[in-house]
Amino acid sequence: MLKKIKVSDVRVGMYIQEICSKWIDHPFWKKSFKLIENKDLNTLRNCGVKEVWIDTDLGLDVVANMATLSPEEDEEELKGEDESELKKVMRCAPEAETETCVSLQIELVTAKKVLTEAKETVVSLFNEVRLGNAIKLDDVASLTNEINKSVIRNSSALISLTRLKNADDYTYLHSIAVCALMIALGRQLGLEREVLKQAGIAGLLHDIGKIFIPPKVLNKPGKLTDEEFNIVKTHPLKGWEFLKKSDGICDVTLDVCRHHHERVDGTGYPDKLSGEALTLFARMGAICDIYDAITSNRCYKKGWDPAESIRKMAEWQSGHLDEVIFHAFVKTVGIYPIGTLLKLKSGRLGVVTDQSKSSLTTPLVKVFYSTHSNEHILQEVIDLSKSKDSIINLENPLQWGFDLNEMIGV
Numbered sequence: 001m002l003k004k005i006k007v008s009d010v011r012v013g014m015y016i017q018e019i020c021s022k023w024i025d026h027p028f029w030k031k032s033f034k035l036i037e038n039k040d041l042n043t044l045r046n047c048g049v050k051e052v053w054i055d056t057d058l059g060l061d062v063v064a065n066m067a068t069l070s071p072e073e074d075e076e077e078l079k080g081e082d083e084s085e086l087k088k089v090m091r092c093a094p095e096a097e098t099e100t101c102v103s104l105q106i107e108l109v110t111a112k113k114v115l116t117e118a119k120e121t122v123v124s125l126f127n128e129v130r131l132g133n134a135i136k137l138d139d140v141a142s143l144t145n146e147i148n149k150s151v152i153r154n155s156s157a158l159i160s161l162t163r164l165k166n167a168d169d170y171t172y173l174h175s176i177a178v179c180a181l182m183i184a185l186g187r188q189l190g191l192e193r194e195v196l197k198q199a200g201i202a203g204l205l206h207d208i209g210k211i212f213i214p215p216k217v218l219n220k221p222g223k224l225t226d227e228e229f230n231i232v233k234t235h236p237l238k239g240w241e242f243l244k245k246s247d248g249i250c251d252v253t254l255d256v257c258r259h260h261h262e263r264v265d266g267t268g269y270p271d272k273l274s275g276e277a278l279t280l281f282a283r284m285g286a287i288c289d290i291y292d293a294i295t296s297n298r299c300y301k302k303g304w305d306p307a308e309s310i311r312k313m314a315e316w317q318s319g320h321l322d323e324v325i326f327h328a329f330v331k332t333v334g335i336y337p338i339g340t341l342l343k344l345k346s347g348r349l350g351v352v353t354d355q356s357k358s359s360l361t362t363p364l365v366k367v368f369y370s371t372h373s374n375e376h377i378l379q380e381v382i383d384l385s386k387s388k389d390s391i392i393n394l395e396n397p398l399q400w401g402f403d404l405n406e407m408i409g410v
Contacts, residue, residue: 002053005054007052010054015035017052019052122176144179152187159181159333162177171210174207174293179200182199185328206260212235213235217231233261252281306338307352338353338408341396341402364382367381
């Protein structure tokens, strides 16, 4: 039975059928879920949502004396009635971390070092494969671990740096970026540590098949012919065939390598899988791969602004990309990702430097230019969640001649 109740009446053990708020205004990526942990209950009660729909057939009902129940008693009652489901869901909870979250500017210093070492490792890895040598999984695992640590400290730093690609290093930096994006998205989805590691390795190796594509086709500056495009489309299968023969490669890596170009509606390649035939990791890989590809400068086109890319993907996602996972991805990078140029109601231009903890639509913005006087102004970081100023629209930095990477220290 469905019931609409106040958030203050929600308790652990209830099945949340729907949150009475737009998905961008609350921190949960799932449409429906069973409330298992007190930390999620506290998050729900403090995120500004007033009401939710619950399904009493799938979870606990409202009780008259609920105010007398402590959170611990709530959890004990849940354990007594449904221990197996509790354990099942808790396996997906992230484990304790030793890294501490830091600001973008602080992490950029470390992330630049991580990226330099990561590029050297990936270049060496790809060259070894070209020579017919085996993948050094210890190196891959070690690199993935360092990327994971950077993502924990600040997920935007390394991702922002990897957008600065050229034709020569695109494949290498793209692999690093997708690794970081898979880890960041996996954390948003609540994947446990070992699964996060597998997702990161899958991101790092997802394009290994491009090694087997002729460079003159892969790096062609103009539009590909149909024949050339068909050659490029063989890279998922070629990569999968290579990894299949390699020792120690897990199923998640094989899956993402082969299926990151598949689409939910079956229009992708190489197997034209659709619907439930696509795993969680294949769906994640598709979204992460697309986002980094369209935000990066390529040999044949300029990369789109991060916020414009999110908007384009929102238009494409119906039928092509998994809707729920895409919403989780947006919460990962932000509706206005770091590096986005915004025009504010005050007439000032500013670049997004961080995400607000309270809302996806009110990021932290470094204002630096006035459109009224058409001149630079004293730079100031504004938290739009605490400001009377607001976003009017996105701006194209190329039309203004601004180097936003310099603005955020990338």
